[in-house]
Amino acid sequence: RAAHHGRSTEADIRDIIEAAVRPSERVKLGSLLAAIGRDAELSNSDVEALQQNRDKAPAEPMTFERSCWTPT
Numbered sequence: 001r002a003a004h005h006g007r008s009t010e011a012d013i014r015d016i017i018e019a020a021v022r023p024s025e026r027v028k029l030g031s032l033l034a035a036i037g038r039d040a041e042l043s044n045s046d047v048e049a050l051q052q053n054r055d056k057a058p059a060e061p062m063t064f065e066r067s068c069w070t071p072t
Helices: 009-021 029-039 044-053
Strands: none
Touching: none
């Protein structure tokens, strides 16, 4: 397959993995949220109220260190 596409085996494997985890028909989050807003018939003032009340603090990155959890 890689030779047929004119690339290295590694590049072909990366392409296969990317296609598996990012299918072209996936629903994107922004599009989904916009559709939910339209279905809920939110007005501009509703959206502004949500914007004013949302948490604007930056998200904390997740950690996966063993000290964060206790195995059972």
